[in-house]
Amino acid sequence: MNTLHLVLNAVTVIFIAATMFAAGLRATVPALRGVFADVPLLLLLALTANMMVIPLLGWGIGSLLGLPSASFTALILIASSPGGPFGAKLATVQQGDLVTGAAMQVLLASIGSLTFAPTASAVLSAADIGTKVSLDVGALVRTVALLQLVPFVIGLLLRRYAEPTAQSWHPTAAALSSITFLIVLAGMLLGSWHDVVDLFGSLALLAGFLLAAFAFALGTLLATGPMTRRTTMGGVASVRNAGPALAAIGLAFPDQPTVLGALAAILLSGLAASLLISTLLSRRRGVPKTPQEHTDQATTQ
Known part of the structure; x- marks a missing residue:
């Protein structure tokens, strides 16, 4: 299992780097x-x-x-950690605004690395479950x-x-991103399926689903611009950054495997x-538009 974790960590690193590299290859300075x-x-x-809003949600x-x-703690850790790299991939999946999505994802990840620890600690303290989070912000x-x-x-x-x-180079980078994306998903399922099965009756899976769905709606509602851009921002908001949350578990909950299992499930x-x-x-969006629909879209934008 340790070998599986090492391989999964390596593939995750490749996925994150390839996704952001592919996004950069499609970006332009004026657009950013x-x-x-x-x-x-x-x-x-x-x-x-x-x-x-999303941490409070x-x-x-x-x-x-x-x-x-354990599940409540994992949910707060995820909700407090914006800027997940899957957000850029969702922009591609939904045929959205990849440039804006990638730029916002990087910005959120950067800011989130500073705000995660105090936000998660404040919410967990206010919830009165006796848990505090201490993280190496510099790392x-x-x-x-x-x-x-x-x-x-x-x-x-x-x-x-x-x-x-x-x-x-873009087609190769995009293909590498897609392949490693599937491997990461399969690895997460294979490595944590026992914990996920154990949580079926605890509503943790439902909590993670609802958090993402509401965050998607909130991000779309608060974004600006055409609908493709707004839903892209919804996708970026819905996918949280697992890195800080995993670091928090390693530092604050090293002897509580149930928190890690709940995190994977959520x-x-x-x-x-x-x-x-x-x-x-x-x-x-894959449905072909009529000439009138193209005209209407050009007019609105």
């Missing part, structure tokens, strides 16, 4: 400048929704469903920079200064909700 200049998008989606769902301590920032920001910037620079190379059920919504959006 437009994203970061959109103050309402940054304030409403990045700060209000992801940093404040996790608290509310956990309390409403009466989750036991989290370095991890985000190495695995997400650096590959994205490299891809972006290639697109800007060597566009033919970027175009020729992550998988939340990802299932996000994938379901994104797939439905993709099918809807």
Whole structure:
């Protein structure tokens, strides 16, 4: 099992880096400048929704469903950790705005590495379950920079200064991202299926599904721009970053395997909700438009 974990960790690293590299290969500096200049998008989606509302939403769902301590803790850890790398992949799945999604995901991951520890600690303390979280913020920032920001910037620079190379490399990077994505999903199921099965009667799976679904709706509602951009932001909001949560479990709950099992279950059920919504959006957008629909869309945008 240790070998499986090592292989899964390695594939996860490749998936994150390949996903962000592929996103960078498709990005342009003017497009990114437009994203970061959109103050309402940054304030409403990045700060209000992801940093404040979704952690409180996790608290509310956990309390409403009466989750036991381990599942409740795992849910709060996930809700307090924005910027999951799967968010960029969901933009591709739903045929959304990949450039905006990737840029916002990197921003949320960077900010979230700083806000995760105090947010999770505050919510868990307020919930009065006697749990505190202590994290190495510096290590989290370095991890985000190495695995997400650096590959994205490299891809972006290639697109800007060597566009033919970027175009020729993108199909390979995208294929690597998709293949490793499937391997990561299979590995999570294989490595934690006992814990997931044990949690079927605890409502933890339902809690993860509801958190992702409501976060998707909230992100879409608070985003700006055309619907493809808004639902992309919904996908980014719905997928949380497992890295800080796993670090918190390693530091604060090393002798509580039930918390790790609950985390895996909540992550998988939340990802299932996000994938379901994104797939439905993709099918809807895959229907050929009539000439009048193309005209209407161009007019609205």
